[in-house]
């Protein structure tokens with residue numbers, strides 16, 4: 655992020671540059687913040703060192719930034735794409751906020767309907783997609799779906815409930831709180847609130863367990879605290 659911030663600032667101040675394209679590899683635009691780097695962090699270190707302090711730098715760039723997304727755009731990677739002005743998504747692009755599987759929650763705007771991918775929808779409109787996006791990974795095609803078949807609707811809802819029940823309950827509660835806050839607060843306040851909740855998740859046992867389990871390639875054992 656430091657390198658990205660410096661590069662964007664350099665291009666932003668170059669009069670010969672009119673717009674910027676930000677991309678990754680064919681496999682991944684970005685798979686998120688480095689879990690190995692975050693695993694040992696605590697609430698105290700996140701808060702006092704402002705772990706995400708400079709991650710909003712892209713939003714302060716004055717020239718248009720276009721995200722060209724192939725493959726995974728997950729967690730902070732999805733948030734980076736969403737904070738760009740325009741997203742060009744490849745046919746294999748997959749966007750998602752899977753942080754809840756790590757016992758934490760999105761911390762860089764994932765809860766707020768502020769970004770390019772949501773700009774076509776009214777901010778205070780239907781937020782059910784956003785609620786489903788948190789913790790999911792899906793293709794853009796889903797946004798074009800119109801409704802579920804009557805006969806499978808309840809089964810699908812139960813399956814979703816079961817999937818949610820498989821996550822850390824404290825992380826789910828924090829996610830829900832952040833989504834609710836994003837709905838009620840002005841954007842800048844919603845982003846601040848989300849960041850504080852994200853830091854707070856580093857005080858939970860489940861956040862450490864979630865990231866440790868990812869790095870050890872095993873299923874997390876949630877303690878719900």
Ligand SMILES: CCCCCCC/C=C/C(=O)SCCNC(=O)CCNC(=O)[C@H](O)C(C)(C)COP(=O)(O)OP(=O)(O)OC[C@H]1O[C@@H](n2cnc3c(N)ncnc32)[C@H](O)[C@@H]1OP(=O)(O)O
Pocket residue numbers: 685686687688689690706709710726728729730731733734737752753756760761762763869
């Ligand atoms: C603009 C503001 C931004 C604010 C940021 C706010 C804070 C952000 C938090 C986060 O981003 S939390 C992380 C969210 N991302 C994830 O949870 C994705 C985790 N990765 C995966 O689910 C999978 O790796 C994948 C991307 C779906 C790819 O799966 P695949 O089976 O193809 O490969 P793997 O064997 O799983 O991965 C290869 C290799 O890469 C390592 N790795 C993948 N993602 C990360 C990561 N985010 N951090 C650190 N390391 C990662 C993975 O462990 C493998 O390592 P090795 O086994 O090869 O050592």
